[in-house]
Amino acid sequence: MKLISWNVNGIRACLKSYFLGFVQKENPDILCLQETKAHPDQVDKMLSDYEHYWCNGTKKGYSGTAIFTKIKPLNVSYGIGNKGHDNEGRVITLEFKDFYLVNVYVPNSQRGLLRLSYRMKWDSDFLEYLKKLDNKKPVVFCGDLNVAHKEIDLKNPKSNRKNAGFTDDERNNFTKLLESGFVDTFREFNTEGGQYSWWSYMFNARKRNIGWRIDYFCVSKRFMNKVKNSLILKDVLGSDHAPVELIIE
Numbered sequence: 193m194k195l196i197s198w199n200v201n202g203i204r205a206c207l208k209s210y211f212l213g214f215v216q217k218e219n220p221d222i223l224c225l226q227e228t229k230a231h232p233d234q235v236d237k238m239l240s241d242y243e244h245y246w247c248n249g250t251k252k253g254y255s256g257t258a259i260f261t262k263i264k265p266l267n268v269s270y271g272i273g274n275k276g277h278d279n280e281g282r283v284i285t286l287e288f289k290d291f292y293l294v295n296v297y298v299p300n301s302q303r304g305l306l307r308l309s310y311r312m313k314w315d316s317d318f319l320e321y322l323k324k325l326d327n328k329k330p331v332v333f334c335g336d337l338n339v340a341h342k343e344i345d346l347k348n349p350k351s352n353r354k355n356a357g358f359t360d361d362e363r364n365n366f367t368k369l370l371e372s373g374f375v376d377t378f379r380e381f382n383t384e385g386g387q388y389s390w391w392s393y394m395f396n397a398r399k400r401n402i403g404w405r406i407d408y409f410c411v412s413k414r415f416m417n418k419v420k421n422s423l424i425l426k427d428v429l430g431s432d433h434a435p436v437e438l439i440i441e
Contacts, residue, residue: 196220196425197295197334198435199390199407203228203235203258210430215239218425220437221262224284226297226336228256247271249281256281257295257335263288272321277314285325291415292325294333301338301356308361311338315365323372330415331374332440336390336433337408341366341376344385345405357406369410377409377422377438389424389434398432409438 196218200206203225215223223242230253232246242260247270249255265286271278286293296318301308325331339362343349352358370376378387388403397403409422420439428435 193222193440194218194220195222195224195293195332195334195409195438195440196435197224197226197407197409197438198428199226199297199336199431199433201227201229201431201433203230206430207235207238210428212238214428214430214435218435218437222286222293223260224293224295224334225258225260226256226295228258229253230256245284245286247281247284250279254280255297257284257297259284259286259293259295261286265293272318274317274321277317283318283321287329290418291330291332291412292328294322294325294331294335296333296335296337298336298338301359301362303356305354305356305359308356308359312361312365315362315369319365319369319372322369322374326373326412330412332409332411332415332438333374334407334409334436334438336406337366338406339363339366340404340406345388347386347388347402347404357404373413374410375413375416377411377416377419378405378424378436380416380419381422387424388426389436390432393432407433407436409436411438 245259247257267287269285282297284295301311340346388405389407391398391403418441423437425435
């Protein structure tokens with residue numbers, strides 16, 4: 193079973209380039225998208241052999257998530273049940289027989305850390321949401337988590353210590369999440385540096401591989417025996433993010 197997660201940085205623009213060819217080639221069972229920046233009626237009908245689930249915020253052209261699945265879920269929910277967070281279209285949860293799948297686009301703390309305090313609240317509330325699900329059955333969650341956890345996860349850790357996505361607060365919250373019973377699957381299979389999922393459009397960063405690993409598949413610890421591989425599809429173009437992939441039984 194192949195799951196792919198991709199921050200497309202605007203689905204309409206991505207559709208004009210590599211999106212459909214990529215999906216046809218990879219043929220995932222489930223495809224999770226972040227930063228769609230579009231409502232379904234703004235996008236031509238696509239991927240007709242998938243069930244479509246979209247979650248959009250109140251602000252047009254901002255944020256947004258979507259899931260395309262060939263496996264019909266038992267239940268679907270949007271948001272995390274918190275009015276303070278659920279107006280930006282950041283979370284979709286599908287329930288399957290053996291696990292929950294959560295697709296998430298975590299808020300960015302923004303330049304100057306203007307939104308860091310909100311991000312701290314988000315992290316705490318999202319973790320509580322995951323723990324409630326995990327009490328019922330194992331959880332697989334994926335998406336753009338907007339944090340590089342360790343120094344190995346970005347090219348220039350020293351110069352980014354106080355920048356959004358690599359502050360001590362954000363990194364500590366991710367550590368807390370893992371300590372609550374979840375596993376960063378990529379690091380279970382890949383221990384070398386230089387492997388990133390996001391690169392700035394500036395300074396030829398992608399070609400020079402000056403990047404960050406901020407896109408993840410994480411699972412409940414008791415689900416790791418089902419995980420066969422976790423990958424970054426670094427050569428796929430169409431966004432400033434690369435897709436990430438999880439193979440499970």
